[in-house]
Amino acid sequence: MKKVIEGSHGVSEAVRLANVKVMSAYPITPQTHIVEALSEYCEEGLMDAKFINVESEHSAMAAVIGASSGGVRTFTATSSHGLALMHELLHWASGARLPIVMAEVNRALGPGWNIWMDQTDSLAQRDTGWIQLYCEDGQEVLDTTLMAFRLAETVNLPVMVVLDAFFLSHTFEVIDVPDQETVNEFLPEFKPSVCLDQDNPFAMGQMAPPPFYMEMRHNIQQAMMSVHDAYEKIEDEFDNIFGNRYGKLDAMLCEDADVVLVMAGTAASTARTVVSALRKKGVKAGLVKIRMFRPFPVAEMREALKNARMVAVVDRNCSFGVGGIFAQEIRAALSGTESRQKVAGFITGLGGRDVTPEILEEIYEAAQKMEDAPDEAIWVGLNN
């Protein structure tokens, strides 16, 4: 059924349909609408689930770790400082191979308190062993969340569904909310791979001395790499049932592109219009929207960018001392290829600053003029 709802509610609708049993979260703008809706579903009996109103994000993650270890489907949502506070337990969740799904609304970190869009919070968690999927619009949010559960439970790794603060979380769009039966077809009842069991008691998560630890970490890496196949299968199925597919990345007009813009999130929508406009002018522009960041879709990225002369990466984040995080990852991915495309990094749109068509055009033009990619990222849209 089509509804006009916020991106946040795309998440909460999906969580309701996913029959999650235990949720726990701590409020932080701009995640609040997600958990408020879920609390209401529980209260109204729309969900047969327990919502634990913990006293911090750290405890929220701990609680879902506890619940997931108890063998039920779990969900949490957070943003920014909340995610940073969870950091320790993000490692714990993946190390324990718990299929927790979390919605993460991209927001800037203080100080200067800033509640607006910024990708640094989620990207800073790239080494925690979580699968990260970035969304562009409301429908994608709902669909991705549903797929996240399938994916998490298939590979036994937690999944972070990432959406832009306000630009997506608080923006009303028409979203097709599927019915429960169809969702059940796609997402069957949760059957945990490992969980505490009174009939077969064992300890989980205990000390792993040197003879064992490395194998366990290797196993996580293998699981992460298995996501590529698993994701494709799941998306095929999803497409069959719901008629939507998103890919690990979305490449537009890349085959003959001179410069390819690369980015994640809602800015990709703006970029789409910019690229179309440039094409109309005869400029060979291309676009790659990053959807999956962990595991990084190296093969797909190489394929999409193989003909580009210049790759212009738009990062709404910064790893200080290096530059944009997406640019880094793309450089690393391309470094193994023969063509070794040039990657220029652009940083813009931090802390909620708009990434306007003008900004993207400016970036495109700059990249177009470049012979070589500069070592340092170029900050675009700075005042004065």
Next chain:
Amino acid sequence: MEIMVSRSSITTTGNNTGAWRFVRPVYERHTAPCSAACPAGEDIPRIEALVSEKKFKEAGEVILMENPFPSVCGRVCFHPCETACNRAGFDDAVAVNSLERFVGDLLDTSDGSLPFEAKEKNGKRIAIIGAGPGGLSAAYFLSRLGYSCEVFESEEKPGGLLRWGIPAYRLPEQVLDREIKRIESLGVKINCSTRLDSSFIETANESFDGVFVGTGLGSPIMMNIPGEELGIGWEVFLKEVKKGTQKEFKGKAVVIGGGNAAVDVARTLVRLGASVTIAYRRRIEDMPAFGSEIEIAISEGVEILELVAPVAIVQNAEQLSIELQSMKVEGQDGQRAKVVNDGDKKKSIVADRVYSAIGADVEDEWKGAKTVSRPGNRSALYNEKIPVIYGGDLVNADKSVTSAIGSGKEAAIMFDILLAEGGSKAGDEEAVKKTTAACQVGDGQSLSFEAYIGGERRNVVEGVVKFEDINLNYFEKTALKDKNSMKADLNGFDEVESGIDEVSAIYEAVRCFNCGICTDCGICSLFCPELSVLTGNEGRRIELEYCKGCGICVCECPRAAMSLVKEAE
């Protein structure tokens, strides 16, 4: 894909944490101070443990292991056990003596059977001179070791001092008879009215393999004062009363002396109808008689005249006049006051009869015994080829019934060592020392028969449990409630003290710390962090695979029944 997470699939039971240990807990029997003090070497903590569990018969059997006279000793023993009792440091000493009587009296001996089997007869014969506590005890233990014993007694009935020297109101005859019957049931032959003199020893080797001499102190000590012959000896008097030739005496009597004999004579006289005064040269508190006996005597109407020494007895018409020198205290003489003549102050009292009760000595006949002092001196005198061992009051430093019993046991063990292996150990004092040392009870003088025959007490380790060794956390202060005590009325020669009832017996037995023995209280296993204290059919055991030697079990043991020993490197 298989997921590899840290999760358990096996338990820790494969870890040999016992390898961490450098000390090891062991269950060890230690000697209780009461047992060490007991002249008969009884296993008192075990007896009380059994009583506390209502196992009265088993408790009696434990006494019989070391002492054939529980009912007798439960009445007449001077109970040094209670003086040594660790519980005295906490609240009151355990009423061990009363418990012994309680347990002894419950023993069913109607068929004369004993709870243990005597060894097969070994064909050796021992002659025992004197059927007193020492001789009968020697016969009892020797019989259990397989010897044939023949006892020779000058009086018409066995018992010696127990029968003739202790008044019936303290030790009823049937109590004594019962316990003697038990000894006889072992096959001991008692020849009464058979007086042997020391010349018997010269030829005894013709029909015996050894001789035990327990003839006691047959010779009264003289006062060496003019008119002494007008007085009556205590032993003569008490014997006459027992034999029934003295039934009544309504006159006035003076008893000279301060020991148990004097008090016995005085109290017996009261029962015959006399009015009695004890004359003693020191103060009442210096009297060697048991304090309780003195108290009872006073309560029965005996008057005690202290600080007077008799100097002469004079016939004064129908009556006797006793001249007394007044004494005064001048310093201490050990535990007692030292007294000297108080100038030439004199007194005299008039009486119908005077009794002398200042003690007894070895008869000249058995003077040879004087070279031996017991206990502790484990040497035998030899005549020709066979060992001759003296025991009882004849040689004991401690002139007490229980010490006599102890010396009889000691003699039995000595005979057994000396006569073992065809008598090859004859004269081998080293062998005696070595073997007896292994069954000595604690640091005391007595020997354990159980240890000698290889019973569990053999495993006792050296040392005596001290008060500090007891873990008082496991005991509640509970004062002594009841012990053998005076009946309300004086009623002829009926027993004056009543024993304790079952409730009191259990109460008292529960008070016992059971020093040095495992009572299976479970504290060790309760507090073992390694779950390494196991209970099985063979009792408690430490699982050394896991025990880390923390020592909590040993430290927590309420009664010092465990020790920590160093692990070998």
Next chain:
Amino acid sequence: MQQTAIPKKVKYDSEYGSTDLLNPGHVGCPGCGAVLAMKFALHALGPDTMLVIPACCWAVIAGPHPQTSLNIPVLHTAFETAGAAASGLRAALDMKGDTKTTVVAWAGDGGTFDIGFQALSGAAERNEDFIYVCYDNEAYMNTGNQRSSSTPYRTRTTTTPGSGKVQRKKNIVEALAAHRIPYAATASISHPEDLIRKFKKAKDMKGGTRFIHIFATCPTGWRCPSEMSVEVARLAVKTNFFPLYEVEKGVKYIINAEGELPVEEYLMTQGRFKHLGDTEIQRVQAMVDDDFAFLKKKTLL
């Protein structure tokens, strides 16, 4: 003669206080009080129990992969998360319809008084349905005896060397009682009967947060002979250094044992207090007396 009641002879059958849910071969130090605490607790709790253990000595004692010293399900979790992880586990079991299992969070004093206090307070405020146990060895022992807010006044630890910790021990039971949870109690490894009774009571109380604070000697950290482990804990009770009491619904205080010994007898058993002079001992005595007097007042409320 008056009728006499026969005094009880201390005797335990071999089952009492024991459990087959704890395996030997664990790696607790010799004389570890925390192991005894677990042994007694499991005796009371029985097999329908799931444990949540954050970082602490017990996280090691429970066994490294692939071993376990506990024959019940155990969830190891991060240091500060016992209260929250136990909430989540409880929620999962509830959603699965498992009402039989008792969830027990089992944390050290650091994981309770300090880093885990927030999660515990949150859970207690929500009145989560589990038993939270803090076995208290009065410092961070796993990491080598650093001070915690449970470390008593003037205790020497590796981070309070010299004259020892300046601050007094936090009263955690009071803090928990302030949450008005159904049950909060102290217990000691030296008083297994009392401890077991409290665990059974807590278990039967289902439906809210129950907090049990167990005094658990650490011979290694406290520098006392391992065999004294139980005796030291007993002295803590007998000197009122660690009083045994219960608080029902956060307001009803019940004292279980009243000590009468001077606190010096307790302090002198351990190396961590050996540096204390008379003045300091008297100060500790005064603190203990004040605290106990205050506790007694609370029983009158």
